[in-house]
Amino acid sequence: xxxxxxxxxxxxxxxxxxxxxxxxxxxxxxxxxxxxxxxxxxxxxxxxxxxxxxxxxxxxxxxxxxxxxxxxxxxxxxxxxxxxxxxxxxxxxxxxxxxxxxxxxxxxxxxxxxxxxxxxxxxxxxxxxxxxxxxxxxxxxxxxxxxxxxxxxxxxxxxx
Numbered sequence: 001x002x003x004x005x006x007x008x009x010x011x012x013x014x015x016x017x018x019x020x021x022x023x024x025x026x027x028x029x030x031x032x033x034x035x036x037x038x039x040x041x042x043x044x045x046x047x048x049x050x051x052x053x054x055x056x057x058x059x060x061x062x063x064x065x066x067x068x069x070x071x072x073x074x075x076x077x078x079x080x081x082x083x084x085x086x087x088x089x090x091x092x093x094x095x096x097x098x099x100x101x102x103x104x105x106x107x108x109x110x111x112x113x114x115x116x117x118x119x120x121x122x123x124x125x126x127x128x129x130x131x132x133x134x135x136x137x138x139x140x141x142x143x144x145x146x147x148x149x150x151x152x153x154x155x156x157x158x159x160x
Contacts, residue, residue: 035129037062042078043069046148048141051155055132065117066125073121077103078148080117082141082157085133087112089140093149104144114139132159 040063041049055061065080067073083089087109095106103119114133117126133139136159143153 035060035062040065040080041068046151046153048153048155054158057134057136057159059132061132062129064125064127067120067122069122071122077119077145078143079119080141081144082114083112084114085137085139089142093142096144097146136160
């Protein structure tokens with residue numbers, strides 16, 4: 001009976017977890033050079049796959065944003081904008097709405113930005129590398145395409 005039970009357990013469990021095409025890619029890693037990297041996605045649901053990323057003060061970080069949606073950039077573009085701690089993310093998002101000439105990036109608020117990607121259409125990616133702020137705290141990030149922040153396409157970089 002014990003041997004039969006053990007055989008059944010091995011048969012059901014296989015030889016461990018199997019990788020499949022449906023297995024999501026890791027969302028963060030550290031490169032050989034010590035740079036922490038984050039793989040962010042945003043799609044037609046208007047949410048980032050990560051609502052929080054973390055870093056040590058002054059740590060070098062690479063963020064790659066991929067638009068996994070199916071809509072063209074003009075209808076459903078996505079970007080990733082990291083703001084300074086004291087910035088008002090809602091006010092920044094509101095200022096982005098009329099800024100279609102600059103891909104919904106309000107250039108008059110550039111001084112509130114730490115890092116950002118370009119606006120991406122379906123299937124596109126962009127990567128940005130920057131140093132995390134040296135002051136611990138929470139730094140907001142958002143997509144500035146109209147209404148995306150309000151729907152929930154936002155998150156926080158926690159520097160600890």
